[in-house]
Amino acid sequence: MITNTELEYKGDLYPTKIVSYDHEVDSVSFYTDNSVILKVTVLRDSLIRFRFTTKGYFSNDFSYAIDKSHTHGYNFLEVTDEDEYYQIKTSKVKCKIQKIDMRLSIFDLNDCIILEDELGFHWEESYELGGNIVKMSKTSKDGECFYGLGDKATQLNLKGKRLENFATDQYAFQKDQEPLYKVVPFYIGLHNKKSYGIFFDNTFRTYFDFCHERRNVTSYWAEGGEMNYYFIYGPQMEDVVTTYTDLTGKPELPPLWALGYHQCKWSYYPESNLKEVAAKFRELKIPCDALYLDIDYMEGFRCFTWNKEYFPDPKRMVAELAEDGFKTVVIIDPGIKIDKEYFVYKEALEKDYFCKRADGPYMKGKVWPGECNFPDYTNPVVREWWAGLFKELISDIGVKGVWNDMNEPAVMEVPNKTFPMDVRHDYDGNPCSHRKAHNIYGTQMARATYHGVKRFAYPKRPFVITRSAYAGAQRYSSSWTGDNIATWEHLWIANIQMQRMSISGMGFTGSDIGGFAEQPSGELYARWIQLGVFHPFCRTHSSGDHGDQEPWAFDEEVIDITRKFVNLRYQLLPYLYTMFWQYIEQGIPMLKPLVYFDQEDIQTHYRNDEFIFGNQILVCPILEPNALGRRMYIPRGDWYNYWTNEYCKGGKEIWIDTKFDEIPIFVKAGSIIPKYPVQQYVGELEFDELSLDVYYKLGKEKSVVYEDAQDGYDYKKGRYSFLSFQTNGKNNELIVQVHKEGKYDTQYSKYKINLIGLPFAIKAIQIDNVEFLFDRETLKKESYLIVDKGFTALHIIGE
Structure with missing residues (x-):
């Protein structure tokens, strides 16, 4: 036990005795005799906010992370005054706050x-910087595990790690290097097979220590701002993640x-080079939907301009690429070149939109164009102006997506690689220094970009990608993990980063396939593409300094592997789109680490490599030359090897033989996996058949398929198709029931039903209780049926 005297000696201050409390609707405030206030707000029965202040009053309550439309409302709330503590009870948890020192503990309803x-909460006054360093320490139990915190380049389970959150341009980062590009101060704890979450909503530089400094203590602290955190109770990890994702938005x-x-690639130019790349994809029949233009498409790296020598007629070029199915995505950085003849600079200067130093002059820093000023995206007026700048790119030229880079913000030729900390920001009417605004600068840029792209792409949907992000950025943008390296270690890192981002609320994420820096071998590139097609965002990107990194930069075998796996991704697009729909509707992560999939199996708690893609496909990449x-772990349940259709009982580690053109993939028994025919780009083909791979299971299993017009907003008016399939397998029969919702009529009229793993020979088939005539020999040989899509029940009867 650390005494108060020891704390004073360390320079830390702490709450003293609670002298009063008041209860208003969903909030209970506790007051100590040294002016500390703790405000506890019950947002949901399993979601409680804890907010501390040391000055006797709270500053304006404002957060960029919290989605204003998040679900709140509780079933039960009771406050009781006991001898030594106050208790706040909901229908899910009990929170006890000690009267003597404000320390708190949270129990389930069984008093576990x-x-x-x-x-608990303590702080240190920072006379140098002003304000407090706010700290929180929690007791950690033996065997407790920790997950989350965004794209950290370390093992999935964070136990024993100390991590830092400060958005940093970390070119060619290494394993375990801190900090990186994104800041997601949210973690999941797992103990005694029960999960909880902590979201520390503080945009200052923050730190998390998961039993690194002291074996049984987990702590987090910030270099300013409030101790303001949300506690989320599971007990399933799925409950924690979906609640957090709802809180910060989808x-x-x-x-x-x-x-x-x-x-x-950095960079495709001139136009002839871009056209060659496009033509080669079509010639080699490797599907591709988007080509990117890096900074060299601009005139002297000035945003919203075109280099007319390289791209004499961008509108014509973009239209010609579109005719062949390619969408054009362009990069836009925050640094605006100081150039009095440059229209963007002139406008921002006239309207006073640039960030300023504390003593008045504009913040000046070197980036690609040379000396630049930087818009203050924390000012809503500046965001509105920035959104308007996209009219020409999107409306007139026809660009389909925008890629925000360097928005940590990155600055060259300075030791800290970013703005000085005295730069001032509007912070939506809550003026502050860069110490507070740094971590959300990139998110606010992505937000302004998103609103501009959305406005001018309408009635189509926007596409934005950002490198830097704070919690909640997923509302506006997809992301990627920054400037990685073409090494096997980075392939391992990418695999874990994607799982971690997915359970940290940011589902639409990918890595630079093949590595951005340096040159991959053909084998490494092939293994990376085999993993990358199972990530929500799928893009090859390279610096180009070390040679080419298109699929054809390698040998024929690598070209064939690339084609095979990109084809597989295009076949699985309806499955992937359904995953995305479940993410935005229910906050269910698109990738699930094994511990998320089955937290009660202790074998999953330290697994890094295997993950569940969607709900029903198990993927395990090959990560060594x-x-x-x-060796891989098959989680509990019944599975089929995707390549061989062999049945496998889970709950054990096994050795899998594989080939260069395969990685271990398993499908959950009972699943129905929808597939489209291979297309060279989305919308290339009209087809009359949706393939359904039906995997037999003894017992029941549910699968869903979501479809709509693939773009536009008609789905919000009910024009979508949502199919619920239920399979029910018995010893000598299989029943497939279908229920459809939504007003969208899909282009196909038939299902091609591929029957996998049936343990019996088929004697008869009924569709909606009517005998279905089929060719016995063909079915035996081919194992599929073609049926009209309108049925509600398919009954397959064994001999």
Whole structure:
């Protein structure tokens, strides 16, 4: 036990005795005799906010992270005054706040401890910077595990790690390097097979220590601002993640093409080079939906301009690429070149839209164009102006997406690689220094970009991608993990980063396939594409300094592997689109680490490599050179090997033999996996048949398929198709029931039903209780049926 005297000696201050409290509707405020106030707000029965102040009053309550439309409302709230503590009880948890020192503990309704303070809230006055360094420490139990925190380049389970959150341009980052590009101060704790979450909503530089400094203590602290955190109770990890994602917001559906394969390089220019790349994709029959233009498309790296020598007629070029199915995505950075002849600079200067230093002059920094000023995206007026700048790119020229880079913000030739900390920001009417605004600068740029692209792309949907992000950025933008390296270690990192981002609320994320810096071998590129097609955002990107990184930069075998796996992604587009729909509707992550999938199986708690793609496909990448097999863990349940259709019982580690053109993929028994025919780009083909891979299981299993017009907003008016399939397998029969919702009529009229794993020979088939005539020999040989899509029940009867 650390005494108050020891704390004073360390320079830390802490709450003293609670002298009063008041209860107003959903909030209970506690007051100490040294002016600390704790405000506890019950947002939902399993979602409680804890907010502390040391000055006797709270500053304006404002957050960029919280989605204003998040779900709130509780079923039960009771406050009781006990001898030594106050208790706040909901229908899910009990929170006890000690009267003597304000330390708190949270229990489930069976009085099992979920989370308890060690020192709890304490702080250190920072006379140098002004304000407090605010701190929180929690007791950690033996065997407790920790997950989340966005795209950290370390193992999935964060136990024993100390991590830093400060958005940083970390070119060619290494394993375990801190900090990186994104800031997601949210983690999930798992103990005694029960999960909870903590979201520390503080935009200052923050730190998290998961039993690194002290074995049984987890702590987090910030270099300013409030101790303001949200506690989320599961007990399932799914409950924690969906509640957090609802709290910080979800995106709208992307256009389906955004889930296709994208190709990027620094840089494709001139126009003839871009056209060659486009033609080669079509010649080699490797599907591709988007081509990217990096900074060299601009005139002297000035945003919203075109280099007319390289791209003499951008509108014509973009239209010609579109005729061949390619959407054009362009980069836009925050640095605006100081040039009195440059229209963007002139406008921002006249309207006073640039960030300023504390003593008045504009913040000046070097980036690609040379000396630049930087818009203050925390000012709503500046965001509105920025959104308007996209009219020419989107409306007139026909660009389909925008890529925000360098928005940590990154600045060259200075030791800290970013703005000085004295730069001032509007912060939506809550003026502050860059210390507070740094971590959300990139998100507010992406937000302004999103509103501009959305406005001018309408009635189509916008597509935006950002490098830097704070919690909640997923409402506006997809993201990627920044400037990685073409190494096997980075392939391992990418695999974990995507799982971590997915359970940290930011689902629409990918890595630079093949690595941005340096040159991958053909084998590394092939293994990376095999993983990358199972990430929500799928893009090859490279610096180009070390040679080409298109699929044809390698040998024929790598070209064939690339084609095979990109084809598979395009076949799985309806499955991927359905995953995305479940993400935006229910906050369900698109990628699920094994611990999320089955937290009660202790074997999953330290697994890094395997993950669940959607709800029903298990993927395990090959992460080492010269590997023709690997050990992997098959989670509990019944599975089929995707390549061989062999049945496998889960709950064990097994050795899988594999080939260079395969990675281990398993499908959950009972699943129905929808597939489109392979297209070279989304919308290329009209087809009359949706393939359904039906995997037999003894017992029941549910699958869903969401479809709509693939772009536009008609889906919000009910013009979508949502199919619920229920399979029910018995010893000698299989029943498939279908229920449809929505007003959208899909272009196909038939299902091609591929029957996998049936343990019996088929004697008869009924569709909606009517005998279905079929060719016994063909069915036995081909294992599929073609049926009209309107049925509600398919009954397959064994001999």
